[in-house]
Amino acid sequence: MAWLIAQWERVPPELQALIVVALQIVGVLLAVVIAVAFLTLGERKVIGYMQLRYGPNRVTFFGLRLFRGIAQPFADVVKLLLKEIIIPGAASPFLFLLAPLIVMLPALAAWVVIPFAPEFVLADIDAGLLFLLALTSMGVYGIILGGWASNSKYAFLGSMRSAAQMVAYEIAMGFALVGVLMAAGSLNLGAIVRAQEGGLLSWNWFWLFPLFVVYFISALAETNRAPFDVAEGESEIVAGFHVEYSGATFATLFALPEYANMILVSTLCAVLFFGGWLSPVQGYLPDGNWLTVSGFHWLFLKTGVFLFLFLWVRATVPRYRYDQIMRLGWKVLIPVTLVWIAVEAVLAWLRVGPWAA
Amino acid sequence: MLITILFWVYAAVLVGAATGVILARNPVHAVLLLVLCFVTAAALWLLLEAEFLAVVLVLVYVGAVMVLFLFVVMMLDVNVEELRRGFVRNAPLAALVAVIVALELGYALWVRRLGVELPGTKAPLPAGHSNTAEIGTVLYTDYVWPFQLAAVVLLIAIVAAIALTLRHRPGVRQQDVGRQVAVRPAARVRLVRMRSEHEP
Numbered sequence: 001m002a003w004l005i006a007q008w009e010r011v012p013p014e015l016q017a018l019i020v021v022a023l024q025i026v027g028v029l030l031a032v033v034i035a036v037a038f039l040t041l042g043e044r045k046v047i048g049y050m051q052l053r054y055g056p057n058r059v060t061f062f063g064l065r066l067f068r069g070i071a072q073p074f075a076d077v078v079k080l081l082l083k084e085i086i087i088p089g090a091a092s093p094f095l096f097l098l099a100p101l102i103v104m105l106p107a108l109a110a111w112v113v114i115p116f117a118p119e120f121v122l123a124d125i126d127a128g129l130l131f132l133l134a135l136t137s138m139g140v141y142g143i144i145l146g147g148w149a150s151n152s153k154y155a156f157l158g159s160m161r162s163a164a165q166m167v168a169y170e171i172a173m174g175f176a177l178v179g180v181l182m183a184a185g186s187l188n189l190g191a192i193v194r195a196q197e198g199g200l201l202s203w204n205w206f207w208l209f210p211l212f213v214v215y216f217i218s219a220l221a222e223t224n225r226a227p228f229d230v231a232e233g234e235s236e237i238v239a240g241f242h243v244e245y246s247g248a249t250f251a252t253l254f255a256l257p258e259y260a261n262m263i264l265v266s267t268l269c270a271v272l273f274f275g276g277w278l279s280p281v282q283g284y285l286p287d288g289n290w291l292t293v294s295g296f297h298w299l300f301l302k303t304g305v306f307l308f309l310f311l312w313v314r315a316t317v318p319r320y321r322y323d324q325i326m327r328l329g330w331k332v333l334i335p336v337t338l339v340w341i342a343v344e345a346v347l348a349w350l351r352v353g354p355w356a357a
Numbered sequence: 358m359l360i361t362i363l364f365w366v367y368a369a370v371l372v373g374a375a376t377g378v379i380l381a382r383n384p385v386h387a388v389l390l391l392v393l394c395f396v397t398a399a400a401l402w403l404l405l406e407a408e409f410l411a412v413v414l415v416l417v418y419v420g421a422v423m424v425l426f427l428f429v430v431m432m433l434d435v436n437v438e439e440l441r442r443g444f445v446r447n448a449p450l451a452a453l454v455a456v457i458v459a460l461e462l463g464y465a466l467w468v469r470r471l472g473v474e475l476p477g478t479k480a481p482l483p484a485g486h487s488n489t490a491e492i493g494t495v496l497y498t499d500y501v502w503p504f505q506l507a508a509v510v511l512l513i514a515i516v517a518a519i520a521l522t523l524r525h526r527p528g529v530r531q532q533d534v535g536r537q538v539a540v541r542p543a544a545r546v547r548l549v550r551m552r553s554e555h556e557p
Contacts, residue, residue: 095389127489130412137420141392144424148385148431156431163428167421187489327534 028111036259037073043311050315083247095149100252103142106135107257110264115190117277117296128189140166143241150244158240162231168329169221175337176215179208180272182344193276199283203275210340212273214333219265226314230322266306274302371397384430395419409489
């Protein structure tokens with residue numbers, strides 16, 4: 001051990017920083033991928049129980065009887081990776097294979113600006129929120145391209161639906177975030193969390209409740225989740241944009257980014273509206289109590305709650321019709337955000353609530 | 358050193374992608390190359406320490422405008438043959454525009470040689486410098502009226518575009534969601550009480 005430390009000291013400081021950052025990135029990515037794996041299991045289990053069935057309950061680690069079904073995601077990964085990748089004859093091969101990568105990249109790269117704990121964020125950049133918006137808006141290219149390059153009617157219809165939906169809901173989402181910026185006075189995610197300091201009622205959701213609802217709905221739409229999953233629409237267009245994909249390309253185009261994005265937007269919900277790593281009882285219980293200590297565990301808990309909401313919505317709400325999706329996005333959500341931004345401006349002008357200081 | 362290498366790499370990609378935009382036979386490929394142009398341009402701006410502008414370029418052009426472009430190019434059945442028909446006729450005008458742009462660029466380079474301070478020639482900014490806050494401060498104090506004016510002009514453009522394309526056609530069956538929601542069961546379903554024909 002002492003020898004290792006001595007060797008470490010001998011590494012030049014710039015290289016040391018590089019190694020530390022690289023290890024942090026690998027750690028965060030691993031955590032995200034493992035979370036994705038267990039989210040797929042969790043989704044099937046939660047929806048299963050909501051529909052009065054068991055969900056996956058066969059595959060276990062080493063035949064242990066505890067937690068039956070726990071190894072299901074790993075079995076699925078092996079299955080997906082071993083399947084043959086079929087490239088349709090009329091497809092344009094380069095774009096067909098590029099599309100999954102374009103979807104996956106932003107879903108993973110977005111994690112660099114997420115503040116996990118008071119002292120831990122990979123890149124503490126100034127315009128963090130804008131960076132996130134920019135990255136998440138790039139994912140749609142993969143879906144559009146995947147549908148187009150497949151050269152299949154169903155895939156193409158799915159990607160067209162997805163594009164229109166993304167454009168519509170990105171505006172509502174952007175406006176909802178404008179409200180958060182006005183409350184925090186910063187684009188840096190860490191600063192946004194710190195601006196919500198002081199217990200459950202000083203978090204953003206209290207003063208920005210309509211914006212929170214709009215954000216959550218547009219997050220559902222942006223991640224192509226039920227009830228906004230017309231891009232997949234298996235009852236009309238088979239499987240939408242990913243009909244022609246199989247094996248590993250299917251896993252990278254569809255499964256991994258979709259679930260990684262779900263975790264991402266849930267984390268963002270927690271960070272932007274529910275105080276990120278802050279403790280909900282901070283300021284209500286005396287300081288020094290273990291419940292008032294802020295830390296990663298609170299963010300984890302809050303993200304878990306939102307993920308459960310995602311699954312709950314999927315098990316409960318029937319799919320929207322396409323024109324109703326457009327109506328909801330353009331004619332309901334955007335006006336709501338505009339009105340609330342105006343209300344917020346008045347509140348800030350009168351110095352009410354978080355703007356009192 | 359590293360920055361110089363990065364600059365030349367990005368510049369080469371940018372020029373290559375821009376050439377590809379006008380040479381690509383498939384309109385969808387052209388749009389994708391244009392996206393690549395925007396992304397590399399954003400990377401170049403990052404090298405100039407204009408991170409806010411870089412992120413906004415990606416957000417607005419790559420994230421929104423080009424998605425719509427791609428959407429339209431894919432939706433419309435673009436006939437490339439027809440588009441190329443006017444090439445010879447339009448070539449002189451295009452050449453004129455190209456020459457003017459080249460002259461302007463040359464002029465900018467010439468001005469730079471005269472020792473006028475241009476962005477990028479200054480010393481790097483300190484580590485805690487906030488590009489975003491800086492732009493915000495300038496935009497909402499010194500340039501607040503031009504900024505608001507630009508916003509109003511854009512708003513007028515949006516309203517005009519909508520007004521120009523909005524046509525009320527008579528006889529179109531449409532759904533009024535308000536009325537759909539307001540419907541009560543009594544208006545649609547009449548429950549009839551009937552006696553069963555066979556007594557159990």
